[in-house]
Amino acid sequence: MEFRFTPEEQKLAKEAHELMERERTPELLAETLELGGIYGGPEGRKIGQKMGARGWLCPAWPKEYGGLGTSETVKLMLLDEMAYMGLPFLFGGASMAGPAILRHGSEELKEEFLPRIAQGEVEFALGYTEPQAGSDLASVEMRAEDKGDYFLLNGQKMFNTHCHVADYHYLAVRTDPNAVPRHRGISMMVVGLESPGVTIRPLITMAGWRTNEVFYDDVEVPKKNLVGELNRGFRYVMTALDFERMVTIGMFRRLFEELVEYAKETKVDGKALGKNPLVRQKLAEIAIELEAARLLYYQLGYILDKGEVANYQSSMEKLFACEVAQHVVNAGMQIMGFYGQLQLDSKWAPLQGEMEFQYRWSYLHTIAGGTSEIQRNIIALRGLGLPLPTA
Amino acid sequence: MDFGLSEGQRMLKQTARAFLTAECPSSLVKEMARDDRGYTTELWRKMAELGWMGLVLPEEYGGTGGSFLDLAVLLDEMGRACLPGPFFSTVVLGGMIILELGNEKQKQELLPMIVKGELIITLALTEPGSSYGTSDMTVKANADGDNYVISGTKLFVPDAHIADYIICATKTAEGATLFLVDSSCPGINYSLLKTISGDKQCEVVFNKVKVPQENIIGDLGQGWIQLQSILRRAAIAKCAEMVGGAQQVLEMTVDYVKQRVQFGQPIGAFQAVQHHCANIATDVDTSKFITYQAAWRLSEGLPCNREAAMAKAWVSDACRRVTLLGHQCIGGIGFMEDHDLPLYSKRAKVAEIAFGDADFHREVVAQELGL
Numbered sequence: 001m002e003f004r005f006t007p008e009e010q011k012l013a014k015e016a017h018e019l020m021e022r023e024r025t026p027e028l029l030a031e032t033l034e035l036g037g038i039y040g041g042p043e044g045r046k047i048g049q050k051m052g053a054r055g056w057l058c059p060a061w062p063k064e065y066g067g068l069g070t071s072e073t074v075k076l077m078l079l080d081e082m083a084y085m086g087l088p089f090l091f092g093g094a095s096m097a098g099p100a101i102l103r104h105g106s107e108e109l110k111e112e113f114l115p116r117i118a119q120g121e122v123e124f125a126l127g128y129t130e131p132q133a134g135s136d137l138a139s140v141e142m143r144a145e146d147k148g149d150y151f152l153l154n155g156q157k158m159f160n161t162h163c164h165v166a167d168y169h170y171l172a173v174r175t176d177p178n179a180v181p182r183h184r185g186i187s188m189m190v191v192g193l194e195s196p197g198v199t200i201r202p203l204i205t206m207a208g209w210r211t212n213e214v215f216y217d218d219v220e221v222p223k224k225n226l227v228g229e230l231n232r233g234f235r236y237v238m239t240a241l242d243f244e245r246m247v248t249i250g251m252f253r254r255l256f257e258e259l260v261e262y263a264k265e266t267k268v269d270g271k272a273l274g275k276n277p278l279v280r281q282k283l284a285e286i287a288i289e290l291e292a293a294r295l296l297y298y299q300l301g302y303i304l305d306k307g308e309v310a311n312y313q314s315s316m317e318k319l320f321a322c323e324v325a326q327h328v329v330n331a332g333m334q335i336m337g338f339y340g341q342l343q344l345d346s347k348w349a350p351l352q353g354e355m356e357f358q359y360r361w362s363y364l365h366t367i368a369g370g371t372s373e374i375q376r377n378i379i380a381l382r383g384l385g386l387p388l389p390t391a
Numbered sequence: 392m393d394f395g396l397s398e399g400q401r402m403l404k405q406t407a408r409a410f411l412t413a414e415c416p417s418s419l420v421k422e423m424a425r426d427d428r429g430y431t432t433e434l435w436r437k438m439a440e441l442g443w444m445g446l447v448l449p450e451e452y453g454g455t456g457g458s459f460l461d462l463a464v465l466l467d468e469m470g471r472a473c474l475p476g477p478f479f480s481t482v483v484l485g486g487m488i489i490l491e492l493g494n495e496k497q498k499q500e501l502l503p504m505i506v507k508g509e510l511i512i513t514l515a516l517t518e519p520g521s522s523y524g525t526s527d528m529t530v531k532a533n534a535d536g537d538n539y540v541i542s543g544t545k546l547f548v549p550d551a552h553i554a555d556y557i558i559c560a561t562k563t564a565e566g567a568t569l570f571l572v573d574s575s576c577p578g579i580n581y582s583l584l585k586t587i588s589g590d591k592q593c594e595v596v597f598n599k600v601k602v603p604q605e606n607i608i609g610d611l612g613q614g615w616i617q618l619q620s621i622l623r624r625a626a627i628a629k630c631a632e633m634v635g636g637a638q639q640v641l642e643m644t645v646d647y648v649k650q651r652v653q654f655g656q657p658i659g660a661f662q663a664v665q666h667h668c669a670n671i672a673t674d675v676d677t678s679k680f681i682t683y684q685a686a687w688r689l690s691e692g693l694p695c696n697r698e699a700a701m702a703k704a705w706v707s708d709a710c711r712r713v714t715l716l717g718h719q720c721i722g723g724i725g726f727m728e729d730h731d732l733p734l735y736s737k738r739a740k741v742a743e744i745a746f747g748d749a750d751f752h753r754e755v756v757a758q759e760l761g762l
Contacts, residue, residue, distance in 0.1 A: 380665030
């Protein structure tokens with residue numbers, strides 16, 4: 001056992017930290033919150049490209065595609081640091097579409113997209129969810145008809161959060177409407193979001209940031225944009241989630257540290273909040289949960305670096321991290337009392353009102369990227385080998 | 392990061408699993424819970440032959456010089472088997488105190504006997520009316536020429552009824568001081584306390600017990616401070632035991648829900664039950680990592696006050712949740728005294744409060760946060 005990073009890993013993380021420290025501007029921090037942590041905004045792209053030029057967006061990728069050939073652990077460290085420092089940390093390209101193209105894509109697709117993803121030049125939006133396909137992804141209906149030398153796409157996507165700032169859509173489409181079971185008729189493809197026939201409409205969340213519904217009306221997609229084999233898409237998505245469903249709690253670690261400082265400095269009834277035994281217990285509990293989440297997170301790196309597949313472990317990490325995130329903001333709101341309700345830049349708002357914003361956002365954590373219930377199903381079925389129900 | 396065991400640790404784990412499965416079945420655990428002595432000399436002797444008592448003691452005292460992490464691996468398996476008897480008190484408490492705080496003469500005399508399984512030794516710390524972690528002792532040791540005279544009552548002393556020596560934490564004029572007390576001294580009275588899990592904890596009354604000055608362990612007046620690293624170590628060691636128990640409850644529960652049929656299918660096919668199992672698995676994995684991280688840091692000589700407190704706080708709560716959900720999944724049959732599950736739920740409760748409960752350790756974490 002060895003619960004520490006290698007000297008090389010530490011060195012790289014330190015260099016990355018220094019760059020982030022230097023380059024993060026108030027504009028960047030504001031943009032990150034405004035976009036809900038996703039990559040693709042103008043400020044985010046500035047620092048993303050600086051990191052990309054050093055190979056830090058996809059450090060574990062081979063050098064030929066813009067990586068450094070480092071351990072997966074380095075990737076996790078950098079992502080965690082970005083989230084901690086208030087930089088974008090949700091990457092459709094570097095974390096989701098990119099690894100899928102790397103693993104399943106044609107040589108042509110790899111050459112076309114991977115270096116640009118690794119450089120931070122292009123961003124992808126995930127196109128999985130539809131009005132009738134949420135947790136039940138096998139119900140994807142967006143139709144892709146084979147028209148000989150291209151696919152013709154028609155249908156609607158929901159909650160595709162990156163679309164208004166991204167360049168490409170990493171899209172799950174139905175290529176076989178008669179497939180039994182249904183999941184064997186789904187394929188993955190890359191579509192330029194500027195393509196004629198694509199309409200992106202905003203949906204505003206209770207956190208204030210924007211997600212989208214996206215309409216495809218007779219959109220033509222070249223055949224070469226198919227990722228992997230036809231009708232194998234569902235499998236790619238599911239296995240991709242084992243590699244990429246890694247949720248960093250970096251943003252909440254920083255928020256928690258600020259909360260601890262707040263508790264030390266703030267006096268209520270003449271006494272520092274941090275001297276109140278109930279507050280102390282609550283903060284300690286959160287610190288412990290954050291530590292447990294950190295260990296689950298880096299265990300994923302350990303598994304991948306051994307060349308093994310994180311199976312139920314990535315679901316467990318996602319489940320745990322997202323619940324801890326909710327605990328952090330809930331504890332924050334409770335400890336701040338009346339002041340917790342004050343919004344960004346309001347008079348009297350502690351932590352510049354970020355807790356209130358994070359609290360509104362936190363309802364989503366246990367839903368997006370696979371609900372907590374779905375994660376528990378995966379742990380039970382794949383991790384513990386429990387049976388599927390019979391009808 | 393390396394979350395895996397070394398080759399040697401894997402072998403130790405395998406050996407321990409095989410040995411305890413054969414020699415410490417649940418029938419023995421149940422018998423020992425009812426038995427007043429609470430252990431068999433035969434099993435004790437065999438454990439000594441395997442070198443377990445000397446696992447973390449240096450070779451010069453007959454041990455094999457293993458690391459604390461090795462010991463954690465072994466304790467994990469012992470927790471899984473609900474091993475009865477005085478291993479924890481003799482090795483984790485007594486042995487470690489003598490090794491860390493004892494003088495050379497005490498080490499030469501006592502440690503080789505521990506290694507051979509010829510000595511049972513325990514720590515008397517808690518007192519009536521005191522919380523865990525208070526340095527204010529009521530058991531007094533008054534100087535009387537070359538001797539000290541100890542008087543007062545200790546509670547929850549593990550295995551005192553079978554111990555050859557009791558290390559007693561006392562208050563002297565100079566402050567807290569540890570004494571090695573021969574348990575056959577006149578003036579010592581034991582009574583076994585009836586506890587939830589049938590483990591052996593005693594009330595020990597010291598009535599003017601005369602102990603020679605040379606039996607002081609560590610420094611006069613420094614006993615409390617010197618005990619802190621031992622108690623931190625004991626808390627991590629207790630976590631390792633709990634982790635083994637929780638892992639066993641997970642496996643027991645999963646096996647059961649795969650087989651138990653209701654409504655025409657195994658109950659493990661129902662999401663309500665699946666989610667209980669997923670929650671157990673999450674508590675088990677997090678407990679494992681947080682415990683082994685603390686054990687690793689201690690082994691490496693790194694500061695681990697924060698990590699040890701985090702581990703004991705987390706694992707204490709997590710293991711209680713694990714056994715509770717185990718009972719919920721296994722249902723009525725798991726409530727039967729004959730079933731193995733109650734062994735684990737009762738033990739988890741005892742372990743939860745040993746060496747500081749979750750609240751106690753969260754307060755330590757709060758202090759580490761600078762609050």
